[in-house]
Amino acid sequence: xxxxxxxxxxxxxxxxxxxxxxxxxxxxxxxxxxxxxxxxxxxxxxxxxxxxxxxxxxxxxxxxxxxxxxxxxxxxxxxxxxxxxxxxxxxxxxxxxxxxxxxxxxxxxxxxxxxxxxxxxxxxxxxxxxxxxxxxxxxxxxxxxxxxxxxxxxxxxxxxxxxxxxxxxxxxxxxxxxxxxxxxxxxxxxxxxxxxxxxxxxxxxxxxxxxxxxxxxxxxxxxxxxxxxxxxxxxxxxxxxxxxxxxxxxxxxxxxxxxxxxxxxxxxxxxxxxxxxxxxxxxxxxxxxxxxxxxxxxxxxxxxxxxxxxxxxxxxxxxxxxxxxxxxxxxxxxxxxxxxxxxxxxxxxxxxxxxxxxxxxxxxxxxxxxxxxxxxxxxxxxxxxxxxxxxxxxxxxxxxxxxxxxxxxxxxxxxxxxxxxxxxxxxxxxxxxxxxxxxxxxxxxxxxxxxxxxxxxxxxxxxxxxxxxxxxxxxxxxxxxxxxxxxxxxxxxxxxxxxxxxxxxxxxxxxxxxxxxxxxxxxxxxxxxxxxxxxxxxxxxxxxxxxxxxxxxxxxxxxxxxxxxxxxxxxxxxxxxxxxxxxxxxxxxxxxxxxxxxxxxxxxxxxx
Amino acid sequence: xxxxxxxxxxxxxxxxxxxxxxxxxxxxxxxxxxxxxxxxxxxxxxxxxxxxxxxxxxxxxxxxxxxxxxxxxxxxxxxxxxxxxxxxxxxxxxxxxxxxxxxxxxxxxxxxxxxxxxxxxxxxxxxxxxxxxxxxxxxxxxxxxxxxxxxxxxxxxxxxxxxxxxxxxxxx
Numbered sequence: 049x050x051x052x053x054x055x056x057x058x059x060x061x062x063x064x065x066x067x068x069x070x071x072x073x074x075x076x077x078x079x080x081x082x083x084x085x086x087x088x089x090x091x092x093x094x095x096x097x098x099x100x101x102x103x104x105x106x107x108x109x110x111x112x113x114x115x116x117x118x119x120x121x122x123x124x125x126x127x128x129x130x131x132x133x134x135x136x137x138x139x140x141x142x143x144x145x146x147x148x149x150x151x152x153x154x155x156x157x158x159x160x161x162x163x164x165x166x167x168x169x170x171x172x173x174x175x176x177x178x179x180x181x182x183x184x185x186x187x188x189x190x191x192x193x194x195x196x197x198x199x200x201x202x203x204x205x206x207x208x209x210x211x212x213x214x215x216x217x218x219x220x221x222x223x224x225x226x227x228x229x230x231x232x233x234x235x236x237x238x239x240x241x242x243x244x245x246x247x248x249x250x251x252x253x254x255x256x257x258x259x260x261x262x263x264x265x266x267x268x269x270x271x272x273x274x275x276x277x278x279x280x281x282x283x284x285x286x287x288x289x290x291x292x293x294x295x296x297x298x299x300x301x302x303x304x305x306x307x308x309x310x311x312x313x314x315x316x317x318x319x320x321x322x323x324x325x326x327x328x329x330x331x332x333x334x335x336x337x338x339x340x341x342x343x344x345x346x347x348x349x350x351x352x353x354x355x356x357x358x359x360x361x362x363x364x365x366x367x368x369x370x371x372x373x374x375x376x377x378x379x380x381x382x383x384x385x386x387x388x389x390x391x392x393x394x395x396x397x398x399x400x401x402x403x404x405x406x407x408x409x410x411x412x413x414x415x416x417x418x419x420x421x422x423x424x425x426x427x428x429x430x431x432x433x434x435x436x437x438x439x440x441x442x443x444x445x446x447x448x449x450x451x452x453x454x455x456x457x458x459x460x461x462x463x464x465x466x467x468x469x470x471x472x473x474x475x476x477x478x479x480x481x482x483x484x485x486x487x488x489x490x491x492x493x494x495x496x497x498x499x500x501x502x503x504x505x506x507x508x509x510x511x512x513x514x515x516x517x518x519x520x521x522x523x524x525x526x527x528x529x530x531x532x533x534x535x536x537x538x539x540x541x542x543x544x545x546x547x548x549x550x551x552x553x554x555x556x557x558x559x560x561x562x563x564x565x566x567x568x569x570x571x572x573x574x575x576x577x578x579x580x581x582x583x584x585x586x587x588x589x590x591x592x593x594x595x596x597x598x599x600x601x602x603x604x605x606x607x608x609x610x611x612x613x614x615x616x617x618x619x620x621x622x623x624x625x626x627x628x629x630x631x632x633x634x635x636x637x638x639x640x641x642x643x644x645x646x647x648x649x650x651x652x653x654x655x656x
Numbered sequence: 657x658x659x660x661x662x663x664x665x666x667x668x669x670x671x672x673x674x675x676x677x678x679x680x681x682x683x684x685x686x687x688x689x690x691x692x693x694x695x696x697x698x699x700x701x702x703x704x705x706x707x708x709x710x711x712x713x714x715x716x717x718x719x720x721x722x723x724x725x726x727x728x729x730x731x732x733x734x735x736x737x738x739x740x741x742x743x744x745x746x747x748x749x750x751x752x753x754x755x756x757x758x759x760x761x762x763x764x765x766x767x768x769x770x771x772x773x774x775x776x777x778x779x780x781x782x783x784x785x786x787x788x789x790x791x792x793x794x795x796x797x798x799x800x801x802x803x804x805x806x807x808x809x810x811x812x813x814x815x816x817x818x819x820x821x822x823x824x825x826x827x828x
Contacts, residue, residue, distance in 0.1 A: 353825050452712040
């Protein structure tokens with residue numbers, strides 16, 4: 049039997065879950081973890097590591113690792129530059145075609161967020177396959193507020209990762225599904241979902257196992273990452289640095305410190321940390337919950353605005369709610385919980401781990417779709433309005449946000465000049481009044497319009513939204529009987545050919561035979577190195593400081609476990625390098641000692 | 657051509673019970689949704705998907721009082737009235753001005769008071785439409801040109817309220 053799975057492809061962590069005996073269950077990776085850090089490490093030859101292993105080596109070579117790539121899905125190169133402090137290096141686009149998709153600079157090549165996300169999806173699929181065998185339908189979650197380009201990019205990543213049958217599901221809906229199905233509740237619910245990179249609010253009605261989204265809102269550029277960035281910026285000022293003077297790796301280090309301080313403050317009231325000032329002296333910094341609250345407050349207010357709008361769009365009030373569901377790591381912060389309680393005037397539901405709830409809901413939906421013929425049903429809405437650019441830069445909205453999907457709409461446009469034979473249609477998504485402030489989704493050239501006076505042509509433009517919330521656009525000129533040809537020029541994203549190329553490239557990089565050969569080779573090297581190091585430690589450990597010895601022992605342990613469990617040659621290669629580097633000076637010292645003892649030995653013998 | 661009332665199969669009146677309409681829409685959606693069609697043929701599925709898309713469009717349009725009224729007029733074979741009397745234009749201009757002023761001053765309080773008042777005005781206009789469409793047939797029929805100003809004001813109000821609410825979002 050094929051197994052349906054649900055995947056939460058997160059900014060910070062990703063998870064995969066399945067349903068057994070009607071209950072959702074998070075699948076454990078080979079290392080025994082539920083959360084896979086959304087970090088990808090790239091070797092120069094294109095081989096990759098994902099998750100904790102990638103995180104480990106990212107500390108040593110930050111320039112070779114990518115994290116928080118979800119924030120860049122569906123963005124152009126120019127938009128990506130506007131994102132806050134992340135420590136990721138962006139590649140300069142070489143052409144307009146390239147500028148449509150942001151690429152991370154890894155020296156020898158650029159990597160798109162779609163490719164990096166596909167690596168994460170592949171790692172999750174491997175985890176699922178190891179336990180379940182053949183995989184069936186896969187549900188991948190996306191923030192409800194993702195626009196069409198971001199959804200397409202997620203879909204592309206799944207295709208690149210080799211998934212056959214994929215459905216997208218909004219994260220808050222997944223969370224509601226997990227709560228609703230497990231508790232068999234009915235009524236009106238709000239899902240407040242604040243994850244690593246995005247904020248989402250959804251209002252849903254659950255009735256007779258039909259989950260109907262009433263409205264959704266949010267901010268795709270507002271997440272826990274922004275708290276880290278704001279906290280890191282505070283630390284920078286306190287230490288006397290300015291951002292420009294820092295290297296990418298020290299920015300990442302600082303972000304990591306900020307994140308860990310944030311986490312600690314969810315458990316305790318104050319934390320202390322020792323950091324180096326710009327003048328090289330070390331200082332102890334104390335941070336209280338109050339300090340963190342000051343940083344979080346403006347971000348909370350932005351979430352509050354989105355919540356109010358979602359209420360308005362759903363034509364409901366706080367008092368109509370039967371429950372509030374918290375999702376995402378940021379909702380662990382005490383002042384966030386307090387804010388939500390005040391905002392909704394009720395204590396939020398907390399029964400399911402906010403990190404796992406989305407993956408569990410995704411697995412439930414996958415199971416419903418594949419195995420139960422849809423006994424439960426999800427009815428979703430369009431998150432953002434869709435329209436066409438008008439002369440003068442305004443926007444004519446054809447579909448307004450929160451329209452239930454699937455849906456369709458059409459508009460009629462006309463020519464502005466006499467004998468105009470071509471018409472460029474610019475498809476936009478967003479709530480702003482001017483085209484330049486909205487997301488540009490696509491440009492269509494409607495050509496072959498017969499020559500006629502301005503204003504005579506009748507251009508029918510039809511928008512069609514399918515059950516996945518994805519858009520297709522068609523256009524025809526109505527005064528002639530001939531349906532006109534439409535040229536599609538997506539403003540964002542990868543073309544079908546580019547994806548196919550990437551798949552081919554992936555196969556080339558990952559020749560199975562080559563990988564097996566390398567794995568065997570590194571296993572032999574690894575075993576030899578372990579033997580050498582352990583005998584050296586047995587005889588000459590006194591040459592090492594306590595700290596050096598600890599570091600070497602830790603590295604030995606990592607290599608040992610790598611030798612038994614690693615299925616990627618790159619992991620073994622990197623672990624070997626690490627132990628090599630750590631024992632290099634130890635070896636030198638050992639050689640010196642041997643020489644010294646020989647020399648002294650000879651002298652002694654000479655005297656005798 | 658089938659209008660939204662036909663598509664949803666509801667009685668063509670202005671004063672629809674919106675809670676009932678919502679429940680009815682949910683029931684239809686559940687019947688037509690592709691996720692519930694695993695036993696159907698591809699052609700059947702496609703037909704139901706198109707039907708669901710129509711149902712969703714019809715639901716949206718009946719939820720909005722302006723488009724609901726427009727469709728009722730069209731059913732009676734009457735065109736949708738348009739009028740721009742000086743008095744109406746003056747009133748709309750003043751309304752828009754007070755929103756712009758409050759917005760420029762950054763006065764969230766005044767903006768939100770204005771929205772409350774405008775919503776009340778919307779409700780009053782809607783009940784005028786309701787009397788026109790659903791009133792007792794013994795009442796002398798009002799020529800539909802007379803409700804033209806009501807239509808026009810509702811259309812403008814909707815736009816200005818949207819603007820005010822967006823401004824409120826940015827202020828708060």
